[in-house]
Amino acid sequence: MTMLQENSAKVDTGVETMSMAAALNRALADELAADDCVVVFGEDVGALGGVFRVTDGLTGQFGEKRCFDTPVAESGIVGTAVGMAMNGLRPIVEMQFDAFAYPAFEQVVSHVAKMGNRTRGAVRLPIVIRIPYAGGIGGVEHHCDSSEAYYAHTPGLTVVAPSTPQDAYSLLREAIRFPDPVVFLEPKKLYWAKGPVDTSSTAEIGKARVIREGTDATLVAYGTSVPIALEAADAAAAEGRSLQVVDLRTLSPYDDATIDAAVRSTGRAVVIAEAPGFASMASEIAARISERCFSWLEAPVRRVTGFDIPFAPPRLEHFYLPDVDRVLDAVDSLNWDS
């Protein structure tokens, strides 16, 4: 029995409790079983099962033609995925760490993102690029980065960042079946967080979701910042303030409709993301809310983000990462006397 299988425990409802890593592993296995065109490859995804064990057991179960190790070459991994997708396969590639994915950036931006457009839709690339992203795990330099803005800024890419095992499972399955390339950002520090997973449940790429109702202000979060938003909402509730939480789930395309409705219902908004705030996803969200919801707003939209510095070393990480106190400070600044 593998580590991941131990992590999942059957319960009577048909819903299993498992870690996000196990949920991702299950999604990969279910899609490998469902479609012969699906292949998984990258560095250490075979015998080792991936450095985060997300591909654990897949080579044993499906064989080396379906899940295989490659040379250590990120551009080569993504570039071969382009050729494979052109030839009818549905490649899923693993970039080992966010900051190790940059050698593949040219392939992602110049080819993965553009092939459908440059061929007028004649060649679509149903590729999933899985990237463990963001910090909070005490990783040393180049093992933690928040690179989502680079991908979200690139037309032609669809960028997904789940925050729960259920969404990780459902969105990864959806991403594998998606006709276009998907950059699938897996929040490293949530790999081991457990939650219920209903394998019959589906999720739609491109849809955000209100995950906690509230009336006084809206917290917009994704990936690693979602648990912080929920914790902040709990803390605020104890002080008598009702905070709504929206989980973006898909960064691009962006779900204006859900965010607009949520923010208009409360009149106040705080965006939480751990990437540096300058020219970031958080900046884009704040700008869109300001443009589209200005008449409903009681206060300027606030951003709670990482500082504009290279990602912090492990022992200083806690100074860098947005936390509940920072979120609550931002909420307190939302012009409550008006």
Place this chain on the structure above:
Amino acid sequence: MSHRQLLPRDVPVQLINADGKADSDDVYLAASPTALTDGYRSLVVSRRINDQCYALVRQGRLAVYPSSYGQEACQVAAVSVLDDGDWLFPTYRDSVSLMLRGIAPADALTLLRGDWHCGYNPHEFRVAPQSTPLATQLIHAVGFAHAAVLKGEPTVVMALCGDGATSEGDFHEAMNFAAVFHLPVVFFVQNNRFAISVPFSKQSAAESLAHKAAGYGMPGEQVDGNDLAALLAVLGIAVDRARSGGGPTLVEAHTYRMQAHTNADDDTRYRDSGEVQAWAARDPLVRLRKYLRGKNALDDAEETAFAAEADEIATTLRDALNTDVQPDAGELFRHVYATSTPQLDEQWASLQGELERSEDGAKS
């Protein structure tokens, strides 16, 4: 196979010399005079296309044209050795090879005219979009071949690049992947001695790029890139090896770019005319013509017919490019995603509004 067996010859393979005389070779055989006459026909057509495109750039009908004048034998051979089901991964300089593969000249030139990035359906002709970033397409070719192997298909993939591209990291990754997975890819480097203005001596310290193959664990060969017979023989064997499960090959053709990189550069700034003239004496058309004439495999009537065919293609090309086609602005938004997004729908609606106001005369 030991790495010594993977090494290319020290002197490029040549079967017909610059004087049109045959050289004997114990490994590579020249194709039959009939097959070479057919190849000569393609050379004549290719040269005419290069000339016509050069003229169209000067007339402002093409945004840019990277000429393959002088390299036509490489273009012809790369396509000739492929079966219909095989795939070609070309670069921006390989427009003639697209046309030889059956793509209508005007569709092949959409990229260089600026109408659209790729003017043909890659699946219809088994030709990937022309790559302008260097060496990136080599990895796509490898992935394509890998998928073919996984699917049990006999496809061979011909991946083209220039000498400059061999300096890129993707060249290395593509060679290494193809060799590790033993894939049916032929890497065909057209060493035309210049990467825009940078001469080969500043591009690589290696005497021969083909020798790099041994380092990856694949055979390499170098060939006279102005000798169609030698190219057909060397590439043909590489394709046969790939198809029979023998893995990838690296072939380096020694050729010369007779014209500037594109209309945008001035080649007199970086090379002297003496060098260009020296290479003119090795012209692929001239030497094959001499050879075929010497063998009585080419007569005046055929030459006239080939020239007429080339003229006809040039006329078609000229007419197509002299026709003003209004581009459809909706294309900008239609293909970015398989299913459009709310953001793109809004932006397209906004542009349509602008265009309508413009037509009403309200917007200048």
